[in-house]
């Protein structure tokens with residue numbers, strides 16, 4: 001097992017795990033070869049940002065959300081998206097329930113270009129679900145971030161904060177600026193790892209992308225699994241629209257039937273608990289919660 005019991009233990013305690021050199025050398029070589037087919041020039045460009053400019057440096061990728069999504073050219077990235085270890089770990093996380101892959105897309109960035117940003121500490125759930133991620137394994141989504149190039153301190157390492165540092169029962173808001181909650185930043189751990197490594201985290205785990213402080217770039221891939229039968233989850237779909245003010249407006253005025261048609265959990269669904277009623281109410285303050293309380 002590449003995700004060892006020690007990784008699992010760390011994940012339970014902190015809400016994330018870093019698996020160094022998850023990929024075999026063959027998998028890594030294959031991933032980079034496929035990457036170069038999907039976005040030509042990027043593999044060389046992150047090594048030498050003074051070299052020829054790659055495709056899609058200054059413009060979005062022609063596809064949903066402006067980024068390349070699964071399936072990709074070649075087999076290596078596709079195989080890594082559905083790696084048995086990822087599925088095993090995600091399935092175990094949600095208590096053995098079947099899982100579905102709700103996200104797989106590439107990430108490529110270099111100093112000084114779009115993507116080179118000092119992000120705020122956040123939870124990913126605002127665009128991975130239209131409801132709320134309760135502290136119940138049955139509803140746990142598991143996110144994986146592959147790094148296909150070395151991530152040094154200078155090359156925009158992902159920062160992650162153990163969930164020991166935010167024990168509040170309802171995780172809302174889902175993002176904090178440094179000045180609003182400095183302790184999340186003070187306790188962050190930077191994912192400085194060799195190429196082929198994997199970061200695993202949950203929708204209840206604060207993390208952020210950091211800016212480049214040195215010349216270079218990095219290549220990666222996001223993959224997320226959710227328990228099956230939960231259409232309110234998934235970044236490819238309605239949750240993609242979740243953070244927009246228009247979405248909240250629609251949610252607060254829609255009928256129960258309209259929300260259910262969008263994939264939102266219907267009244268009487270086992271999803272509704274004291275926690276989720278409070279979580280959804282916190283997220284959508286103008287929403288009439290009465291139909292869901294019965």
Ligand SMILES: [Fe+2]
Pocket residue numbers: 122123124207208
């Ligand atoms: Fe994120």
